Amino acid sequence: MSATTLATATTTGLGPAAWLALAGLLLAAAGAYALSCWWFPYAHCRCCHGDGKHYRPDGKVHRLCRWCKGTGRRLRIGRRVYNFYALRYRATRTGGRKE
Ligand SMILES: [Zn+2]
Numbered sequence: 001m002s003a004t005t006l007a008t009a010t011t012t013g014l015g016p017a018a019w020l021a022l023a024g025l026l027l028a029a030a031g032a033y034a035l036s037c038w039w040f041p042y043a044h045c046r047c048c049h050g051d052g053k054h055y056r057p058d059g060k061v062h063r064l065c066r067w068c069k070g071t072g073r074r075l076r077i078g079r080r081v082y083n084f085y086a087l088r089y090r091a092t093r094t095g096g097r098k099e
Contacts, residue, residue: 037078
C-alpha cells in the first residue's frame with residue numbers, strides 16, 4: 001500500500017471504532033428520549049403554546065384550542081409510538097378483544 005492510498009483511507013472512511021461510537025451515541029440519545037417520553041409524556045400544545053385557549057386582540061378568551069381541547073397539552077411523538085405498541089401488545093395478549 002502506498003502512502004497516498006493510506007492517507008485517503010484514513011481521511012475519507014470512518015473506522016469501525018468511530019461507527020461503533022456513533023451507533024452508541026445514537027442509541028444513548030434514543031434511550032434518553034424514550035426515558036424522557038416516559039417521564040414527561042406531555043408537551044405544550046403547538047397551537048396554543050400550552051394555554052389551552054385562543055385570545056382575541058383585546059385579551060379576552062376567544063375560544064378553547066381545538067387541537068388540545070383546552071388542556072394545553074399534547075402527547076409527545078415518542079409517547080404516541082409507545083402507546084400504539086402498548087395497545088397492540090395488550091390487544092394480542094387478550095386475544096384481539098378490546099377492553
Ligand atoms: Zn392547544
